[in-house]
Amino acid sequence: MILKYIYMFFVGYINIIVEGFFIEKFLNICRNRKIFLKDLHRENNTYIKINILKSDFREIISIAKKTKCRVKINKKSGIPFIISKYRKRKVFAIAVLVIAIFIFMMTKFIWNIEVIGNEKISKEEIIDLVKMQGISIGKFKKSINIEEVCNNIRIERQDLSWIGIEIKGTNAIVTVEERIEKPEIIDKNEICNIVASKDAIISKMIVQSGTARVKEGDKVKKGDLLVEGVMEGEHSGIRNVHSEANIFGKNYFEKEKKENFVQIETVKTGKEENKNEICINNFKINLNKGVSNFKNYDTIVSSKKLKLFSNFYLPIEIIKTTNIELSNVQKTYSEEELKQKLEQELEKEMEEEFEISKFDDKKRDLIITKKDGGLRVKLIYEIQEEIGEKKSIN
């Protein structure tokens, strides 16, 4: 039943009122001419409501004339009538077509480059690299030969072991695999020295073969000779050997911080204001004008690329600037609180600077001195690690 209505909707149907005395005759003639009638309803003695298809309307009128009935159109519905309603709005139809073509054309270009898998090499560098080979934002997709680009880059760059480019929609995904430098392996029989791999104070030495040239407690610099591949024997004289030794060096990392018990802190008041900017291929349009209303504020800038669906990036970027109001509040710390706070801060900073957690063998020392209305906290790490590095004599 519902399928029939869908069919009628596509073809277009008219609800008519047939008025007259010979309605049965009218219906029988319709039946004989195989006209499709739907939802006949006689509301009154003299008239009947019928749904007919748009294409049968002419025939219906001729039948009505024959049976001396009057036909009135009650309602027109269906797609053909909707189209004819908008027939005069040609500009609208053309605009829809133009936009459709425009969007279709836009899919033929690259609007975004994504880089995956880079650690040491920056994203910008890879994008530049790809750009040199002809893949850049706004490039026509068909003009790109991915295989050639990949091969060229692989030849050019030694620090990349693999590069792959995939074009998905308007998005070019560059997948990069960086080369890990292999350590120089020296053969057991080859004659070699041991040198320092970094600056340190020597704390422990275990020499298995070779002659030590430094003592425990000596300060060494990177590249200094530690163990020479030479053995002196009473009878055999001097001979060159493959030196083997474990040499440990100490290093100190320290950091100091000083703060008062009474501090002025900046606190967010919770007020925010947003400013938007539209950026179309480096052409910026400011939507909100003027300077910020706040006296004291932090600014956060975030940008977002517009995309249709999941992979179809448009060359439009929305830059959102959020200003967060700040106010100054006086705060008094107790000694314990301040100590903890400074310690945590120092810990965090040192982790960022020296990557302390990487080392296994470490000692930690905290020196706290109280000074007029404040605390001075010093955090010292003593780290012991192996610093010996084999180096071939030749």
Next chain:
Amino acid sequence: MRDYNKVSKFLEIPREVISNVPKITITGFDEILIENFKGIIEYEDFFARISTAIGNININGFNLKLNQMTDDDLLVSGKIENIDFEEKNLK
């Protein structure tokens, strides 16, 4: 009846397909489907008289609607009170 011979009986072809005998299907008390009808003699809100090859069908009820009318079947819906048949005298 005369068209319904032994061959079609053997092949179990439905009667309404090979002859112009109407097939009347009543669903519930509110829907009647008449296949192989000839024409509408009378149609009112409360009464419908439909002619077929072997006689007339009278339907009494309220709010009768002819839901669908094509050249060989007719769907009458509404509150149906009674149905009766007037058999034509066939020679």
